[in-house]
Amino acid sequence: NAGVTQTPKFQVLKTGQSMTLQCAQDMNHEYMSWYRQDPGMGLRLIHYSVGAGITDQGEVPNGYNVSRSTTEDFPLRLLSAAPSQTSVYFCASRATGSQETQYFGPGTRLLVL
Amino acid sequence: AQKVTQAQTEISVVEKEDVTLDCVYETRDTTYYLFWYKQPPSGELVFLIRRNSFDEQNEISGRYSWNFQKSTSSFNFTITASQVVDSAVYFCALHTGGFKTIFGAGTRLFVKA
Numbered sequence: 715n716a717g718v719t720q721t722p723k724f725q726v727l728k729t730g731q732s733m734t735l736q737c738a739q740d741m742n743h744e745y746m747s748w749y750r751q752d753p754g755m756g757l758r759l760i761h762y763s764v765g766a767g768i769t770d771q772g773e774v775p776n777g778y779n780v781s782r783s784t785t786e787d788f789p790l791r792l793l794s795a796a797p798s799q800t801s802v803y804f805c806a807s808r809a810t811g812s813q814e815t816q817y818f819g820p821g822t823r824l825l826v827l
Numbered sequence: 828a829q830k831v832t833q834a835q836t837e838i839s840v841v842e843k844e845d846v847t848l849d850c851v852y853e854t855r856d857t858t859y860y861l862f863w864y865k866q867p868p869s870g871e872l873v874f875l876i877r878r879n880s881f882d883e884q885n886e887i888s889g890r891y892s893w894n895f896q897k898s899t900s901s902f903n904f905t906i907t908a909s910q911v912v913d914s915a916v917y918f919c920a921l922h923t924g925g926f927k928t929i930f931g932a933g934t935r936l937f938v939k940a
Contacts, residue, residue: 749930754836754932756833756918756931756933758930759927759928762926772927773927802870813879815862815874815877820870820871821870823870
C-alpha cells in the first residue's frame with residue numbers, strides 16, 4: 715500500500731493564480747481531510763470529507779474548495795492564491811470511527827509570491 | 828470548546844537526558860481520543876500513540892512513555908535517554924465524537940550530541 719500520497723511536493727505560485735493540490739489514498743478510508751501547517755499554529759483543518767460526495771468546512775476554509783467524487787481522491791483547489799496561503803498542506807485519511815488514527819501524506823509546500 | 832495546549836514551544840536537551848513534553852486538553856465530551864505525532868526534520872507526520880478516555884493506563888514503548896491523567900486533563904510524553912534522532916516537532920491532538928481533530932501548536936525538541 716502506498717498509503718496517502720500528495721502531489722506536488724513543492725509549488726510556487728503568483729498571487730491570483732489557481733491550482734489544485736492532489737491527494738489520494740489506497741486504504742479505502744471513508745474520512746479524508748486537508749490541513750495547513752503554519753509556524754507556531756499546529757495543524758488547522760481546512761476541509762474534510764466523510765465519504766464520496768460529502769464534504770464540509772473545517773476551521774479555515776476561505777479561499778479553498780474541495781470535492782470528493784471517489785473514495786480514493788480528495789483534491790484541494792486554491793481559487794485565487796494569496797500570500798497568506800503560503801503554508802505546508804497535509805492531506806490525511808482514516809477509517810470511519812472516532813477511535814481511528816489519521817494517517818498523513820508527505821505534505822505539499824506552497825509558496826505564493 | 829475543545830482545545831489542546833502545548834505550552835512548551837521549544838525544548839533543548841543534551842543527549843541521554845530524559846525529557847517530558849506536556850499536553851493539556853479541554854473537552855466536555857466524556858468519550859474522546861488523544862494522539863501524539865512526531866514530525867522529524869524531513870517533514871512527514873508520524874503517528875506515535877492513541878489513547879481513549881476510558882483507558883488511563885500509562886504506556887511504555889521502548890524509550891517512550893505516556894502519562895494520561897484525566898484529573899488534570901493531561902497527556903504527557905516522556906522520552907528517556909534522549910537521542911539526536913529524537914529531534915523533531917511533537918504534536919498532541921484531541922479527537923471527540925465529531926469529525927474534527929484538534930492539534931496543539933507543537934513542541935520543538937532539540938537533542939544535542
